[in-house]
Amino acid sequence: MSAEAQKEQAAMSAVAHVESKMVLGLGTGSTAKYATLEIGRRLAAGELRDLRAAVTSEATGALARSLGIPVIDLPRGGVDLAIDGMDEVTGTLDAIKGLGGALLREKIVEARAARFILIGDASKRVRYLGERAPVPVEVLPFGLEAASRDLEALGCRPVLRLSGGRPVTTDNGHHLLDCHFSHPFDPQEVALAISQIPGVLGHGLFLGLAHLAYLASDDGVDVLERA
Numbered sequence: 600m601s602a603e604a605q606k607e608q609a610a611m612s613a614v615a616h617v618e619s620k621m622v623l624g625l626g627t628g629s630t631a632k633y634a635t636l637e638i639g640r641r642l643a644a645g646e647l648r649d650l651r652a653a654v655t656s657e658a659t660g661a662l663a664r665s666l667g668i669p670v671i672d673l674p675r676g677g678v679d680l681a682i683d684g685m686d687e688v689t690g691t692l693d694a695i696k697g698l699g700g701a702l703l704r705e706k707i708v709e710a711r712a713a714r715f716i717l718i719g720d721a722s723k724r725v726r727y728l729g730e731r732a733p734v735p736v737e738v739l740p741f742g743l744e745a746a747s748r749d750l751e752a753l754g755c756r757p758v759l760r761l762s763g764g765r766p767v768t769t770d771n772g773h774h775l776l777d778c779h780f781s782h783p784f785d786p787q788e789v790a791l792a793i794s795q796i797p798g799v800l801g802h803g804l805f806l807g808l809a810h811l812a813y814l815a816s817d818d819g820v821d822v823l824e825r826a
């Protein structure tokens with residue numbers, strides 16, 4: 600099975616949890632896209648009705664609208680179910696997200712989900728966070744160098760994310776520093792320390808937020824469930 604087919608398989612497993620009248624949180628990225636497409640398909644087929652969705656990026660919003668999924672602001676009470684991809688996930692469902700640049704809105708929506716399902720291909724499963732992916736940190740452009748120095752002091756190598764030679768600007772108008780760790784770290788400790796740096800708006804450590812993960816491989820779809 601190709602990597603794309605695996606992403607689609609994982610997405611289909613998550614979308615099986617969607618019910619009519621739900622308020623959804625729609626994620627961002629190449630895997631989450633399959634979930635949004637499938638929700639749109641089931642809505643058009645009349646298998647689902649009265650859905651509303653809070654979206655985690657401009658791109659996901661545009662896709663959802665094109666599929667006839669009503670897009671709303673994040674309600675006060677959060678969402679019933681959020682579905683999103685990840686860059687890394689551990690056996691205890693801690694994750695790194697944000698290589699697609701949507702971490703800030705993702706965290707805002709997914710931290711307020713009654714149920715949050717991660718989806719991906721099995722290559723995203725790691726023994727510890729930071730094993731392969733950097734931790735993305737969204738930073739205000741003002742004071743970027745100082746924030747970068749503070750991140751370095753936490754033991755990582757922050758790299759400004761570029762596209763076409765220019766700093767990437769998120770949907771929120773900020774820049775991204777991808778923090779590479781060369782050794783395992785304490786995620787709780789690092790998450791707290793990063794969030795205390797002035798100028799940091801958010802980070803891609805999603806700890807204790809997900810309830811379920813579907814990881815697809817050639818052998819089928821594995822389920823990880825929060826204890």
Ligand SMILES: O=C[C@H](O)[C@H](O)[C@H](O)COP(=O)(O)O
Nearest residue numbers: 628629630684697699700701
């Ligand atoms: O900012 C982007 C998100 O956190 C994505 O969900 C994550 O980067 C995984 O993306 P993909 O499904 O494209 O691998």
